[in-house]
Amino acid sequence: MKVTVVGAGAVGASCAEYIAMKDFASEVVLLDIKEGFAEGKAMDLMQTASLNGFDTTITGTTNDYSKTANSDIVVITSGIPRKPGMTREELIGINAGIVKTVSQNLLEHSPNTIVIVVSNPMDTMTYLVHKTTGLPKNRIIGMGGALDSARFKYRLAEALGAPISDVDGMVIGGHSDKGMVPLINHAARNSVKVSEFLSPERMQQVVEDTKVGGATLTKLLGTSAWYAPGAAVSGLVQAIAMDLKKIYPCSALLEGEYGLNDLCIGVPVVLGRNGLEKIVEIELSEAEQAKMVESAEGVKKTNGLLNT
Numbered sequence: 001m002k003v004t005v006v007g008a009g010a011v012g013a014s015c016a017e018y019i020a021m022k023d024f025a026s027e028v029v030l031l032d033i034k035e036g037f038a039e040g041k042a043m044d045l046m047q048t049a050s051l052n053g054f055d056t057t058i059t060g061t062t063n064d065y066s067k068t069a070n071s072d073i074v075v076i077t078s079g080i081p082r083k084p085g086m087t088r089e090e091l092i093g094i095n096a097g098i099v100k101t102v103s104q105n106l107l108e109h110s111p112n113t114i115v116i117v118v119s120n121p122m123d124t125m126t127y128l129v130h131k132t133t134g135l136p137k138n139r140i141i142g143m144g145g146a147l148d149s150a151r152f153k154y155r156l157a158e159a160l161g162a163p164i165s166d167v168d169g170m171v172i173g174g175h176s177d178k179g180m181v182p183l184i185n186h187a188a189r190n191s192v193k194v195s196e197f198l199s200p201e202r203m204q205q206v207v208e209d210t211k212v213g214g215a216t217l218t219k220l221l222g223t224s225a226w227y228a229p230g231a232a233v234s235g236l237v238q239a240i241a242m243d244l245k246k247i248y249p250c251s252a253l254l255e256g257e258y259g260l261n262d263l264c265i266g267v268p269v270v271l272g273r274n275g276l277e278k279i280v281e282i283e284l285s286e287a288e289q290a291k292m293v294e295s296a297e298g299v300k301k302t303n304g305l306l307n308t
């Protein structure tokens with residue numbers, strides 16, 4: 001199993017590290033445009049192998065796509081992150097060009113690969129990869145909902161005073177400060193709905209804290225987060241590599257599902273060896289569906305800024 005991660009920055013390196021730590025891939029290639037950077041990150045990570053006990057080989061390359069040839073899975077994290085006060089959507093001007101070129105280069109050398117898009121604004125970048133590569137929809141997956149759901153569970157556990165392993169919850173919709181739809185009425189503590197434990201006001205607070213999860217960290221760190229994003233990507237890569245058939249919310253091209261068309265947005269999907277194997281349509285309340293429609297309008301507005 002060969003995995004390429006483009007962008008050896010904060011998220012790319014974290015993602016490579018978690019993939020290696022889980023020890024399911026034979027090879028991870030890190031590629032970056034900055035001279036020597038990916039090689040350095042790969043060497044540093046390889047020097048953790050005997051300490052952390054993994055056998056995955058990590059190599060780095062400066063923009064040499066021949067080294068990525070025949071990757072089973074590629075992850076695109078190249079591009080700029082936001083700074084405090086910015087939205088993810090403001091990154092489109094620079095990141096669209098990078099994501100378009102990178103995805104074309106990757107596919108030249110790995111025509112059968114599965115692509116996971118991380119660069120922001122992620123739903124629009126995922127749509128851009130669909131538009132510009134023409135790959136079948138099962139082979140293009142946007143990572144956002146897995147991360148947002150992890151943050152949702154963190155906030156739920158905090159509110160409940162419960163261990164995170166007791167908590168289940170999912171975030172669908174666009175990966176944006178306003179567009180996320182945390183499904184609070186489906187969230188549970190060991191099968192018991194969280195509404196049994198939390199007041200409506202506290203539940204609303206959990207929802208609001210979840211939606212601004214990325215912005216909160218960006219304000220604290222001066223740039224956006226990387227540990228949880230890297231871990232979330234590694235979960236998706238592992239589910240595909242090991243054919244786990246796990247459900248994660250991912251950005252998928254919709255063709256009528258959830259009453260939506262011609263956009264990529266977060267919905268629950270089954271991940272296995274063929275990539276995005278199924279879009280799972282869960283029953284939403286009227287209020288949840290209305291939020292999903294509003295979120296889709298936001299994503300489509302950003303998609304409208306693409307010159308494809």
Ligand SMILES: NC(=O)C1=CN([C@@H]2O[C@H](COP(=O)(O)OP(=O)(O)OC[C@H]3O[C@@H](n4cnc5c(N)ncnc54)[C@H](O)[C@@H]3O)[C@@H](O)[C@H]2O)C=CC1
Pocket residue numbers: 006007008009010011012031032033034037077078079080081082091095098102117118119120122143144147175223224225226229
């Ligand atoms: N979808 C999600 O849930 C998340 C998305 N992100 C996004 O991921 C992206 C990366 O974030 P960070 O790793 O924090 O940024 P970073 O600045 O630490 O790393 C980005 C790397 O991309 C490289 N790069 C730029 N252009 C390139 C090109 N044409 N080819 C190859 N490499 C290139 C840079 O040299 C840099 O090393 C940002 O757009 C950020 O907004 C970050 C966290 C979560």
Ligand SMILES: O=C([O-])CC(=O)C(=O)O
Pocket residue numbers: 081082088120147175213214215218224225229
């Ligand atoms: O907040 C950002 O810009 C990066 C990101 O997508 C996240 O951490 O959720």
